[in-house]
Amino acid sequence: MSFKRFPGNWELKELFKKLISQDTISQAILLSGDSLSFKDGFAFEIAKALHCERGNGDSCGECRNCKLMEGIKDEDGNIIPSHPDFLKIVPEKDIIKIDIVREIAKFIRSRPMISRKKVVLIENMDRMNIEAQNAFLKILEEPHFYVHYILTTSRIDTILDTIISRVQKFYLKRVSKAEFFDFFKEFPEDILNHAFEKGAFPDSVSEEELEEEKLLSSIVSKILEIGDKRSLIELRDLFISLSRDSKGDFLRNVIFTVKRKIKEKISAPSSENLNLDDKFFEYYNKLESLETDTLLNINSNLLFTTLSDLLLNFHRNL
Ligand SMILES: [Zn+2]
Secondary structure, three states: OOHHHOOOOHHHHHHHHHHHHOOOOOOEEEEEOOHHHOHHHHHHHHHHHHHOOOOOOOOOOOOHHHHHHHOEEOOOOOEEOOOOOEEEEOOEOOEEOHHHHHHHHHHHHOOOOOOOOEEEEEOOHHHEOHHHHHHHHHHHHOOOOOEEEEEEEOOHHHOOHHHHOOOEEEEOOOOOHHHHHHHOOOOOHHHHHHHHHHHHHHHOOOHHHHHHHHHHHHHHHHHHHHOOHHHHHHHHHHHHHOOHHHHHHHHHHHHHHHHHHHHHHHHOHHHHHOOOOHHHHHHHHHHHHHHHHHHOOOOHHHHHHHHHHHHHOHHHHO
16 A cells, blocks of 8 residues: 555655655645545555655555554444554544644654654644634644644635645645546446546536635625625525525535635734634634534524624624
């Protein structure tokens, strides 16, 4: 098992082999790409290669470190690493909260136990809430020479600029359909088709969706900035016109837009005067718990009402 485990981004794989074998890899990297870029697998292979005792830039699969990284497989065939110097973070219920960042802080405090390094891999960094991102930023600001951070994301625009500026960014290309089929050619075609469509769907955006996103962003901006009630009615009309199945997505898109606006405000040069007090975090937490509720099939009309209140109260909280 090594970088050859999945298709695509071959030049980047070669680059990483070189950086790892020469020990010139940056201590904090961010891999950005959609679900068909295999970024999470890529990130895990980097973590393995960093730990491998042979030190040739890719994992050998045979040394003690590689064996511990490959760990045990669960019922679904997922690898559960059991290396004491490796910490993998994945969102819980779609969110990474501050208690997880405290776990990271604890993990990095002591020197590696058997490897030369400690590696922290955070999947879907964009799911880390703002409070947790601020705490994580403090960790990044005080690096330990033995710790490496590997972050992945498909939505780089909700990560704080202060974090982005402290990591080295790599953009992973989506694997083409031809390469995908060629690489996994031992699988039946219908399974591959399904897998490819499923992987392609969440992140592929059509022209029409892009227009909708722009419209939504401009409506939401007016509500947030001046509490414009007419725009809120416009938003409600859009919501009502949707089928039941699309309402959850719509609510999540609105919440995503609000989070982006918050990020813009916090990252702006004038943000030093901003007072990120308890009131702000309370507001932000409400937004996030609402986001979770949209995934649980709770009455979407009720959720829209709650969201409307949050939108109208935005300028009072930030
Ligand atoms: Zn090895």
